[in-house]
Amino acid sequence: MSKTKQTLEIEQALIKRTSDLLGCYGALEVTIGRAGPSGYERCDYVEFDTSGEIRCYEIKVTMSDLKSKNKLSYLGDKNYLVVPAELADKILNNHYNLGGVGLIAFDGKSFKSLTRASKRNVSIGERVELLEGIAKSACRGASKYYLDR
Template sequence: MKTKLTLDLEKTLYETCQETGSIAVEEVTMPDDHGIVDTLSYQRLPNGQDEWRCYELKVTKNDFHSNAKLSFIGNYNYFVLPLSLYQEIKAEIPAEIGVMSYQKYDKMQLEAATEPVLTPGYLTVEKKPRYQELQLDSGELMRNFLYSLAREVRKAKRVDTGISQYSTDRLFSELKKRHQHYDIYDPENNFYERFIKETQTNAVTALQEEVDALNLEVARLQHQLLEASHQ
């Protein structure tokens, strides 16, 4: 499970990449023993060259010192760290690796904003990375990048369709699970109870609308018959 801080870093980094004209995606699996890139960005430069940047996100000192593979296979490679963590371990950052520090917006900054704030914080380049040649074939890198983008599109489509993709049997099964945790002392807060109540209310409303429509039609016919009898 990712911590809230990790998710905040991810979201801020993603928006930062978008602002610079890059395409970014999280958790890109590399072939062989190259590991998984936390965030990988791609940009086609004006000179026609492709530029790849890799970002490793670390939120604690233990995380930074873990044995997890660092997938610095791009042209430019960065650590993305909370500012407080960077100040603790900056002497340990390799010379060729860049650093972006994260700080959360405070209340005054949010109140002073003249445009909608899309991220929980902002990134500052503390140390620029050195250029290096790709550590992986560019075609293979692009394929893995596209696979990860496709994964994110599938996830987004699932969110967009919501529960409509599930069968009635599946939905009914989920409702029964909710009923197993029924709170007899506070029925108003039970999802099952609220679902049944709303379903019944909607049914009654629909029937009432149908009755009203029939009564209106009967009144109209009676009025026509009355006019015909007077002629």
Template sequence: MKTNLTLDLEKTLYAYWEEQGATAVEEVTMPDDQGIVDTLVMQGGTPRTWRCFELKVTKSDFHSTAKLSFIGHYNYFVLPLKLYQQVQAEIPQGIGVMTYQPFAKAALAAATVPITTPGQLTISRPPRYQALQVSEAELLDRFMASLNREVQKAKQVDKGLAHFSDNELLKELKRRSDHYQIYDPESNLYDRVLGDIEATAVASLQEEVDALSAELAALRAKA
């Protein structure tokens, strides 16, 4: 499960490269033993430019034994500024760094234009160019497959809950009830769903009661 900070980094990274006219997709599996690229960005042109990004939000995450898939022309870590200051001496030569800083709440409140990202990214260390470590044909195939996966996810969301079976919904509801918060029922999905069901049932019963009362009043008036 991704942390909120990781999601903020992803959202800001997507927006940054979209502004550059590039296309980004997350979690792209590489062939052989090349691992998974956290975010892969393709910039059009002749030739294309490929950029790989590894997102890390904690020291333990940075020191993880998971393979770093730096297979693009330009490769970067994306780090909160504070983490970068702690680990910058450990970053290999040639690897770039984009540092993330969240916008202050006061600045967001005072903004006169819509703010579409939770923070901003700065290139704190430029990357060095390298030859692709995966053939471009295979890289493009995997990039397109990952884009298609995201399209399918979006379609599922668009279809809403009707896309899922009752068993799937019940399984997810039980999973989210593992950490039931007794003193804060409003934060529990189970309670909210049950509350909605009860409210709907009560409303339906009230409609029936009102209809029966109207019929009874009409019959009494005729009598």
């Protein structure tokens, strides 16, 4: 399934924001776990920094997308839902339960944090799986970059 223009804009803005932060790194489409009976999860964007904090971002551009059966993967130390500003207003006005997930609005140019994310206790095993997923995503991204030139 192809991504919407709005989703791509948010992804690019997240990548730019991360690259502007000293000691912060990010990866798109991070898969955590393996195919099989236990399954796997996929985060739209994962960021980590030199302090060891891992932040996961799920991008949704419509209310139907948010309410769909697509799993929201909130596996980081802090987790965020990133949405267009118009959708953020609907979420806040309808008192949508975010359950400790931070809400970030994107207005086409910049991000605005609307609610704070609660700190999650990530086990060492989960942390290793997240970092492995980040490494795999980075390798996949580098391959695409060099092969598509």
